[in-house]
Amino acid sequence: MLNPTLITVIMAATVIGALAGALGTFLVLRGQSLLGEVISHAALPGVVGGFLASGGRDMSAILGGALISGALAGLVVQVLRRGAGVKADAALGTVLSLFFAAGVVLLSIAQLQPGAAGLTVFLFGQAASVLRADLLPMVLVALGVVSVLTLFWKEFQLITFDREAAEVQGLPVVALETLLTVLIAITIVLGLALAGVVLMVAMLIAPAVAARQWVRSLGAMVALAGLFGVISGASGALLSAMGDGVATGPVMVLMAMAVTSLSLLLAPERGVLARWRRQMGARRALRGRQVLAALDGLSRDHRDPEYTSDEAMLDAYLGTNAGPVLSRLQKGGFIRAAAPVAPEIQGRRWELTGAGLERLHGRDSGDGAQGGDRGDDA
Structure with a gap:
């Protein structure tokens, strides 16, 4: 007492x-x-x-x-x-x-x-x-x-x-x-x-x-x-x-x-952890957009809308392992895995989906940030 x-x-x-x-x-x-x-x-x-x-x-x-x-x-x-x-x-x-x-x-x-x-x-x-x-x-x-x-x-x-x-x-x-x-x-x-x-x-x-x-x-x-x-x-x-x-x-x-x-x-907004989460989310969103842009650019270079890019090429483009980014984009429906063009080719190949193209080109204004967050979290 x-x-x-x-x-x-x-x-x-x-x-x-x-x-x-x-x-x-x-x-x-x-x-x-x-x-x-x-x-x-x-x-x-x-x-x-x-x-x-x-x-x-x-x-x-x-x-x-x-x-x-x-x-x-x-x-x-x-x-x-x-x-x-x-x-x-x-x-x-x-x-x-x-x-x-x-x-x-x-x-x-x-x-x-x-x-x-x-x-x-x-x-x-x-x-x-x-x-x-x-x-x-x-x-x-x-x-x-x-x-x-x-x-x-x-x-x-x-x-x-x-x-x-x-x-x-x-x-x-x-x-x-x-x-x-x-x-x-x-x-x-x-x-x-x-x-x-x-x-x-x-x-x-x-x-x-x-x-x-x-x-x-x-x-x-x-x-x-x-x-x-x-x-x-x-x-x-x-x-x-x-x-x-x-x-x-x-x-x-x-x-x-x-x-x-x-x-x-x-x-929740100004805290160190919240700022760190936002920075990490922005970084992941940027990597996601880089992968989508790379896939779109390769398809344009080859003049083939259905062109598939192998994962090793994307690794070289990002300078790091693209696997986690590809998995998130696939889960969000922005890319899909494609069958290899020949049985002897190793590794997965990827191509953009319609949602991926819309994400990359159709939402650059207005709700572009929102689209980036959704693509990253997916």
Whole structure:
């Protein structure tokens, strides 16, 4: 039976996973995955600053400082990109380095204070740091984020896929991007206690990347990414609780990466296996058309519609064993085996059927690809 502490951790991980997956979708689709990395690492100086300002581990001060620091980093990136004309990668790298370096310096100063050892929890996350009293505020904040996301859904969708069109329509694009950045910062801050500043970005990106392999629409991707985040967070929290002293964040990230890896491998359209099957099917279809073209060309060269070609000649034409291709074409009714012209001739001989001629010449437009697949699978 699960103990109350573990139930609390799983519930918190579920909330964080769902929220991170949903917000991470916009980062992935906008090509701003590194922005999540910047905000996550930039939360460190805010965490330490909140600790120093409050004189202890006041969670409201620490998380408030993390939110201010993370949101500020995201806004600085936007200012550098839009205002100063700095390239995106340079702006992201500069801000990440600046804020994280400041956080490390502050952390070294804070180590001299009593109780500062607990700040390392925010680097990699720790299940024991989440209390039952934290659940209600966490859920309320998450609901607030989801409400804002729902309220500005159409606007966020437009700036994600066509920023220029949003500007033409007169939407406050900069304000909307700022709002979206703040929502992402809030999500990161909520997950600091579980995943930490170093690994929280993975909870934003990995579920969204996994969901992208399965669906096409934004709404479905947000929902599926949220589900994958729930699975990753809850299972990671459960597995980390089974080990003595195992940090929660890394295990959650490992579970998220497992979900992503399976999606990249098994997704029906974009997965590696699906792509490999399509490539192999296209290759087999091409070989089938080559054989049909060779048979048709030989019959034309000999001015004999019923001319039969021996298999050795087709092997030489393809540069490999034509037997498997011939078997598929025969099974599909595109070619047929013919009797040898003389008993002393060894090997099978082949000729085109009417269906083979139609396949080769009658379907080059319109449904040519479909005909190729049918001929290959036959």
